[in-house]
Amino acid sequence: MSSLADEVSDLMREVAALEIMPRFRALKDGDVEEKSKGDYVTIADREAELWLTPRLAALVAGSHVLGEEAVAADRSRLSLIESDAPVWTVDPVDGTSNFIAGRETFGVMIALVRGGVTELAWIYLPASGELATAERGGGAWWTSGGKTVRLSTGHGPEDxxxxxxxxxxxxxxxxxxxxxxxxxxxxxxxxxxxxxxxxxxxxxxxxxxxxxxxxxxxxxxxxxxxxxxxxxxxxxxxxxxxxxxxxxxxxxxxxxxxxxxxxxxxxxxxxx
Missing domain, CATH: 3.40.190.80 (D-Maltodextrin-Binding Protein; domain 2)
Known part of the structure; x- marks a missing residue:
């Protein structure tokens, strides 16, 4: 994997430590809002995306950041995915309802897209500290407990x-x-x-x-x-x-x- 992959992995760990995990099972009154029926956002979602956005943009010249919460505030930003310029997709806290409920099944997700093609991807699970990364044509990798192994889906059952x-x-x-x-x-x-x-x-x-x-x-x-x-x-x-x-x-x-x-x-x- 490239040095860029390592830089983004480090940012994900840092934003989780600064903005997400301190609020896990510690949300206060006013920290949760309902964007639409059944679709929630927390202060952790918003602050994590605000923290990540300028740092990701600085990693790749001319890149744009397409974040879930920014699109919730301005739907027109979704058109960034049509751009041929580099675009970062960001889900600051995926599984927000689980996060609110105190369940550990939530994650941070980032990808880098150029010209409509995904080049790099990251999924970080803050509660366990596990990380999945992938590079187009270069395989996918899983880091857990300080060890990194190549991912393989294997084969599904016949029945x-x-x-x-x-x-x-x-x-x-x-x-x-x-x-x-x-x-x-x-x-x-x-x-x-x-x-x-x-x-x-x-x-x-x-x-x-x-x-x-x-x-x-x-x-x-x-x-x-x-x-x-x-x-x-x-x-x-x-x-x-x-x-x-x-x-x-x-x-x-x-x-x-x-x-x-x-x-x-x-x-x-x-x-x-």
């Missing part, structure tokens, strides 16, 4: 009844929601951590076989999609078979450990 998956259907059109929920009733185990940072890294590590999504905001999916792919997995639209790209904003997408698992599950979804 759908042995599949372990997370099924996010909240934003799906009724037709796809019914199909995916029908599929969920036939797999071995449903394991949804309600956190893209955890779900993507779980697939990359071979701990989960599949995840489904529909709303594809860049900060939620650009980092994890590169990490999963570089580990051997697949992220693809079930409706048209197209590979996910950063400029795609809607699904239905299926994340899978390998090609065979993607095809098997996608076929089952179309039959349900």
């Amino acid at each position: 759908l009844r042995d599949i372990v998956g997370a099924f996010n259907t909240r934003f799906m059109p009724d037709e796809w929601r019914m199909r995916v929920e029908g599929l969920a009733g036939h797999v071995g185990r449903e394991a949804n951590d309600l956190c893209s940072a955890v779900d993507y890294t779980s697939v990359a590590r071979g701990l989960k076989d599949i995840v489904t999504y529909h709303r594809m905001m860049p900060w939620d999916h650009v980092p994890g999609s590169l990490i999963v792919r570089e580990a051997g997995g697949v992220v693809r639209d079930m409706a048209n078979g197209a590979d996910y790209v950063p400029r795609t904003l809607a699904g239905p997408h299926l994340v899978a450990r390998d090609e065979k698992t993607w095809l098997r599950v996608s076929d089952a979804t179309h039959r349900s």
